Amino acid sequence: MILGSPDLKDKLIRYSDWKMDEDEAYLVEDKDATKFFNTNIPARSPSIIMSDAKSKIPRLEHLNYPRNIGISLHHFANHELMAIEIFAWGILKFPNAGRGVLHGFLKSMQEEQEHFQMYEKRMNELGVQFGDKPLNRLFWKQIEKMQTLEKFTAVLSISFEGANLDYTQVYKKALEFHGDMATAEIIEKVYQDEIKHVKRGLAVFNRSQPDDIDDWTYFNSLLEYPFTPRRAKGYMYYPETRIKAGFSEHFVQKLGDYEDEYTGRVNKSSLEKVGI
Numbered sequence: 286m287i288l289g290s291p292d293l294k295d296k297l298i299r300y301s302d303w304k305m306d307e308d309e310a311y312l313v314e315d316k317d318a319t320k321f322f323n324t325n326i327p328a329r330s331p332s333i334i335m336s337d338a339k340s341k342i343p344r345l346e347h348l349n350y351p352r353n354i355g356i357s358l359h360h361f362a363n364h365e366l367m368a369i370e371i372f373a374w375g376i377l378k379f380p381n382a383g384r385g386v387l388h389g390f391l392k393s394m395q396e397e398q399e400h401f402q403m404y405e406k407r408m409n410e411l412g413v414q415f416g417d418k419p420l421n422r423l424f425w426k427q428i429e430k431m432q433t434l435e436k437f438t439a440v441l442s443i444s445f446e447g448a449n450l451d452y453t454q455v456y457k458k459a460l461e462f463h464g465d466m467a468t469a470e471i472i473e474k475v476y477q478d479e480i481k482h483v484k485r486g487l488a489v490f491n492r493s494q495p496d497d498i499d500d501w502t503y504f505n506s507l508l509e510y511p512f513t514p515r516r517a518k519g520y521m522y523y524p525e526t527r528i529k530a531g532f533s534e535h536f537v538q539k540l541g542d543y544e545d546e547y548t549g550r551v552n553k554s555s556l557e558k559v560g561i
C-alpha cells in the first residue's frame with residue numbers, strides 16, 4: 286500500500302489500520318510490492334513525483350521569513366515521506382529479520398508518518414503546500430547499497446537518521462534564534478523520535494557485529510563507496526546525541542574525526558549568523 290499506491294493519503298495510513306489477513310501475510314504478499322521490487326521506484330502521483338530538479342533549502346539566517354521556514358519543512362517532509370516508503374521496503378525485503386526488528390521498523394515507520402503530518406500541517410500554516418517544490422530522491426538513490434539487513438540499518442538508521450540528529454539540533458537552535466518556538470517544538474519532537482529510530486538500527490547493527498572487529502570498522506565494512514561515513518553526520522556534529530543513541534565513545538570519536546573529499550565544502554557562515 287505504501288509503496289504500491291501513488292496516493293499520499295495511502296502512504297500515511299497507520300499499520301494498525303492496514304487490512305491484513307492471518308499472520309500479517311499482507312506484509313510479504315503485497316502484489317503491488319512485488320511489482321515495485323522490479324523497479325525499485327515507489328508509486329507516486331504526479332503531484333508528489335520525485336525528480337532531479339534542484340530545490341535549494343533556505344539559508345539559516347533567512348528563516349526570519351515564515352515562507353522560508355515552510356520551504357525548509359517541505360524539504361524535511363520529503364525526507365520523512367522517503368523514510369516511510371523505505372521502512373515499508375525494508376519490512377518487505379527482510380521478512381526474516383525477526384519479529385522484534387520488524388515491529389521496530391513498523392513503529393519507526395509510523396513515527397515517520399507522524400513527522401510528515403506535523404511538518405505538513407506547519408508548512409501549510411506558513412503558506413507552503415507539499416509538492417509545491419521539487420521532491421528529490423536522496424534516500425531512494427541509495428537503495429542499491431541497502432540490500433542486506435545490516436547495510437539497510439547502516440545506511441538508513443546509522444547514517445541518514447543519525448545525521449538527522451545533527452540537523453534537528455541545528456534547526457531547533459536556528460528557529461529559536463528567530464523566535465519560531467512552534468516549529469522548534471516540532472523539530473524537538475522529531476529529534477526525540479529519531480533517537481529511538483537510531484537506537485533500533487543500532488540494535489540490529491550490534492547484534493550482527495562480528496566479535497573480532499570493532500564497531501567503527503564494522504560500520505565502514507557495510508558502506509559502499511562513494512557512500513562514506515560523512516553521510517552519517519551533519520555539517521555540524523553533536524557527539525552527545527550519538528552517545529544518547531547508544532554508540533560507543535570510540536565510534537562517536539571516529540565519526541567526529543572522519544573526513545572525505547567533500548568535507549569542508551559547506552559554508553558555515555550561516556551558523557554564526559544564527560548564533561550557533
Ligand SMILES: [Fe+2]
Pocket residue numbers: 365368396397400475479
Ligand atoms: Fe522522521
Ligand SMILES: [Fe+2]
Pocket residue numbers: 368393397446478479482
Ligand atoms: Fe526516523
